């Protein structure tokens with residue numbers, strides 16, 4: 001009798017527990033998101049109808065990238081077809097769903113301005129669904145951290161990019177680029193003029209960040225870069241179910257693979273961090289790693305230290321963020337210069353005027369004005385970071401719209417950079433002269449041009465990019481001419497960053 005009663009109690013307890021769990025899940029997966037959605041809808045925001053449990057994911061699945069019939073820069077409808085068609089129906093600010101997570105889509109510059117003036121950088125969050133999903137790639141690095149942790153990380157990292165440190169990195173950039181030039185020259189001597197410049201430049205930029213930020217030897221650097229690339233492909237080259245309850249288990253193999261790669265990268269970086277801790281060699285300049293470790297060893301500044309785990313995550317973040325974006329900016333530039341010979345020649349002329357017969361020196365970079373216009377225009381047409389994400393950590397009021405605490409946001413940089421209302425009818429033309437007298441390229445709204453993000457969370461590495469871009473391009477244009485190969489298929493695609501889906505084969509000829 002006693003035993004039966006005990007059984008009953010256990011069964012009842014289990015049933016109550018299950019019911020409670022079901023209730024919690026229903027509330028967190030459906031009721032709370034629906035309430036948030038309702039609040040936004042009541043302010044007049046529309047959007048595509050979501051279906052439980054996928055939200056709008058089915059409509060967002062992209063088939064194999066279709067090659068463009070010509071070299072059009074009107075890329076938004078191709079790289080983000082669902083956003084492009086929803087925009088036509090619902091305007092520049094609307095709601096869509098990733099699984100059971102509502103997202104506020106923003107391509108309205110004025111809305112973004114009003115929203116960002118309401119919120120300080122440290123009070124912005126990053127969508128939890130992405131933070132979990134991208135854990136193997138960025139961990140708790142600067143891109144992902146929030147609140148006081150973000151302040152602490154940024155405070156430690158920002159000084160690494162001061163002009164003195166940057167200047168000291170220039171030598172490595174020149175050496176690595178010259179090695180690439182030698183490789184190309186040998187290849188051309190064998191009659192092979194077609195070079196996949198995307199692949200080459202990404203490898204060189206990887207080498208540069210490995211050496212300048214971590215003093216890493218080639219073999220270790222190549223291994224980390226290779227694993228990061230595989231991780232990126234695993235995470236972003238397929239349709240996944242981010243935001244869908246138990247979505248992680250829809251693609252167990254890929255998720256396990258990503259976790260494994262993330263751990264392997266951590267292991268290599270950890271061994272480098274530990275070795276550096278022991279040697280803490282006194283570089284003539286402070287690379288990122290020595291800076292992070294130096295702050296850590298200063299016990300009087302305990303509020304400003306990072307744990308070893310955080311240092312490893314920062315290394316990972318900088319390894320990836322520090323090379324691919326810059327490399328893509330240079331890659332897209334070579335495509336645009338290959339199709340605009342006049343600009344290719346103008347930049348070569350400018351280099352001749354600025355550098356002349358002197359040895360190339362970083363102090364000369366400021367004189368390359370047209371090159372900066374070209375860079376700005378390339379970053380407008382092909383922004384390597386094609387979107388910015390946020391999560392509200394408090395209610396935000398934008399005119400009549402209350403964006404509730406917890407709302408995810410997807411800011412569509414590609415859409416804003418290609419918006420004729422902001423840039424005029426020639427929005428899809430390559431016109432570097434837009435930037436001649438205006439750092440905003442004549443954009444009608446100051447929040448319409450965001451290649452490096454906005455506010456306090458703006459890209460911490462942008463000055464490094466400016467320098468590397470100019471150095472690499474100066475050396476390339478001083479040695480070669482570029483034409484598009486007949487084998488090139490124009491297929492910009494988003495795999496976290498905006499890249500040519502099939503590489504960039506160019507016909508490269510030595511200048512003399």
Ligand code: HEM
Pocket residue numbers: 142143144154317318321322323325326329383384385387388389450451452453454456457458459460461462464465
């Ligand atoms: C063309 C080159 C680059 C582009 C287009 C670019 C773009 C961006 C954008 C749009 C953001 C803002 C993200 C957000 O608000 O969520 C950002 C942040 C960041 N970038 Fe870059 N970036 C570039 C180069 C670099 C380089 C060279 C490094 C490092 C060496 C770097 C490291 C970072 C980091 C750590 C953050 C996070 C900053 C924070 O949240 O405080 N980036 N970048």
